[in-house]
Amino acid sequence: MTAADAPHCKRLSLLGSTGSIGEQTLAVVAAAPERFEVVALAAGRNIEKLADQVRRFRPGLVSVADAAGAAELRERLGSQPVELLVGNEGLKAVAEYPADLVVSALVGAAGLAPTLAAIRAGRDIALANKEVMVTAGALVLREVKAHAVSLLPVDSEHSAIFQALCGQRIEDVERLILTASGGPFRTWTAEQIAEATIEQALNHPNWDMGPKITIDSASLMNKGLEVIEARWLFDIPPERVDVVVHPQSIIHSLVEFVDTSVLAQLGLPDMRVPIAVALAYPERIDLDLPVLDLPALGRLDFETPDRKRFPCLELAFEALRANEAAPAVVNAANEIAVAAFLDGRIRFPEIAATNGAVLNSHVGRGGSGSLRDLADVVEADDWARACAREWIGSTA
C-alpha cells in the first residue's frame, strides 16, 4: 500500500475524555489506530485516568479543571512533553485546536460553550453531549449553518437516523421515528406509576446508564429530549418527528420517506457503534463486537407511546412548538425535578407536573423566547431552575 492509498488519518480533539463516552471513544480509536490521531484532550478531575490516556495517545494539548489537577498531571507524566491548560480557557483551546473532528462528550451544560467555540472555529463535531442541542438547539443550528460544519450525532437513536439519512435528501423525509424502550413502567397503570419507588424507576430494561438519564427513560422525558435534539440536529419541524415504543431497543430509530419507504438502523446496544460511526464517517471501522442475530432474538415488538401516562413526552413537543428557549426551560425544570425525586422529596408523577408547570409559567412570561446567544440560554436555564425549585417547595 502506498501513502496515497493509506486511509486519511483523522485528527481528533476530545472534550470529556475520562467520562463514559470519552473512554469508549478512545477504545474505538485504539481499535483503528492507523485511522486516528488524538491531538487534544480535555477532562475534569480524574487525573489518574487522564494521565494514562495522555501516555497512550500522546496528544499535543491537554486541559483539566484547575491548577491543582494540572500540577498532579504534570507530575504523573514525568518528562512526556504536552501543553497543559486549565478551566474554561483550556476547554476553549481544546475545542479550537487544529483538528478534523471535535468529540463533544462533556456532561451537562459545561459542554455548550466549548462546543460552540469548536463550531465557530470551523470544526466538525461528533456530538455526545445531549444538553447542547436540548438547551441551545436553535442557536447551535444557526452556527452550524453559518460555519458550514458537520454535526455527527453520537447517541444511538440519532446515529440511527443519521445512518438512515446517508445518501438521502432531507426534503424527501416524511417522518423521523425515534424508538423508545418504554422504560420500566411501560406496562404499568397510571396508578402504579404514581406509587413508583426510586429503585423501581432506576431499573432500566436495556441500557446501563447513570441515575438521571435512567429516571428520564422511566418518565419518557429522555425520549422527549431526544425529540428536541432530533428537531435541531436534522433541522426538521417537530410535527415530522414521531416516537414508537420498541421494548427490545434493537431498532435504534427509523426514517420514513415521502414514497412510504422506511429505513432503519438496528444493532445490539453498544455505544461504541454510534461512536465509531461518527468518528469514521463517511467510512466505517471494523469493530470486533457481537453481531445482531435476529433469529436468535426471535421477535421485535412495537407499541404507540401513551402520552397520558407519560406526559413528559408530550411536554417536549409542546416546548418545541412554544419558542426557542422553551426546550432549555423544560430541561432545566426536569433536572431539578429528577433530583427532587431521587432525594425522595417528590413522587414520580410530580416530575412531569413540575416540568409542565414551569413550561406554562415560561410561556406565560411572554417575550420572544428566542436564543440570540449563550446568555439567553443561561438566563432561561437559571429562571427555570428557580421556578422549578419554587414550585416543588410550594407542593412539598
Added chain:
Amino acid sequence: MTAADAPHCKRLSLLGSTGSIGEQTLAVVAAAPERFEVVALAAGRNIEKLADQVRRFRPGLVSVADAAGAAELRERLGSQPVELLVGNEGLKAVAEYPADLVVSALVGAAGLAPTLAAIRAGRDIALANKEVMVTAGALVLREVKAHAVSLLPVDSEHSAIFQALCGQRIEDVERLILTASGGPFRTWTAEQIAEATIEQALNHPNWDMGPKITIDSASLMNKGLEVIEARWLFDIPPERVDVVVHPQSIIHSLVEFVDTSVLAQLGLPDMRVPIAVALAYPERIDLDLPVLDLPALGRLDFETPDRKRFPCLELAFEALRANEAAPAVVNAANEIAVAAFLDGRIRFPEIAATNGAVLNSHVGRGGSGSLRDLADVVEADDWARACAREWIGSTA
C-alpha cells in the same frame, strides 16, 4: 420556480410495458408526470393495453412482438405519430433509444438480450427481470462495469439492499441479509411438505404473484434466485450473502456493516415503492400509498431458514460456488421441475431433487463453466432443460 430549479425530467424506455411491473411503472410515472418522459415502449401481444399506454404517454418509439400486432396497433392509434418496430430488432431499438433509464421488465429469458443491448448502449438500467442476473450475472456485471452504467434493482429485497447501501461503501459491508417470508410451508414438517398439493403450494401468505414464482416461494428457490441476483447486483461474494426468515415481509432486507451496525428497509408490500425508488434515484417521489404503522402491526418475527427442509436455498449457494454458468443451469432445471409439479407429474420435493441432480451433472461435465457471451448462457440453459426433462422422465 425557474427552469433551473425544475427537477430534471428523466427520459424512460420501458421493456415490457403491459406486464405487471410495466403497468405499475407507468402508474408511478403518472403520479409524478413532471419528473418523467416515456420515450419508448416495448410490449408483446397485448395490443389493446399497449395502445392505451401509447395514447397516454406518447412515446417516440414502440415495439411489439410481430407485424400483425404492429398493424393492429397502428389502426388503434389512428393518426397519432409513432415509430413502430417488431420482434428482436424492435426490442433492441427500444433498449438503445436515447433515454436516461431503461426499465427492464420483460418476463423470462427474452429480457436478457435487450438488457445487455441497453447496457452496451450506455443506458442506466432499472432491473425488474430476475432472469437477467440469475442466468447471466457474471456476464452482465462485467458489461455494467465496462460501460460504467448504474443497475438499479426493482424487486423489493434488492431495492431494500440498494437503499440501505445508499451513501455507504461496499467494502464496509459484512453481510447482505435477504428476508424470506418462508412461504406456505414454513411451519410444515418435511413429511407434510412431501405430500403438499399444488393448491397448498400456490397459497402464498403475503404477496399475490404468478404461479411459477409462488411455487418458488414455497420451495425457497425464489430466495435462492434472489441470493444469486444479490451476489451479482452488488458484486459481493456468496459467503457474504445470508437469508433470514421473516414471516410478515415488512423488513424487505438488511445490510450488516463491519462495525456491526445494520441498516434495513421496511414497508408495506407494494411494488410501486421499489419501482419509484429506482425511477427517482437519487431523489424520491411522493407516493400516495398507505404508510407502515409498526404499532398497528405489533410485532415482527425472525427465524433461521431450514436448509434441510428447503434444499433449493442451499442449491443456489452451491451454484454460485460452482461456476458462472451453474446459476443458469439451476434456474433452467427449476423452470422445468416447477412446470412438471404444476402439471401433477412430480411431487413437491422432486423440484429440489431435479435441481440438485441437474446441478451435479453440470459440475460433473467439467469445463470452465464461464459465461463469455450470450451463447454460453443459452447453451447452459438448453442443456439444463434437456437434462431436467430426462431426469424427470426417468423418475416419473
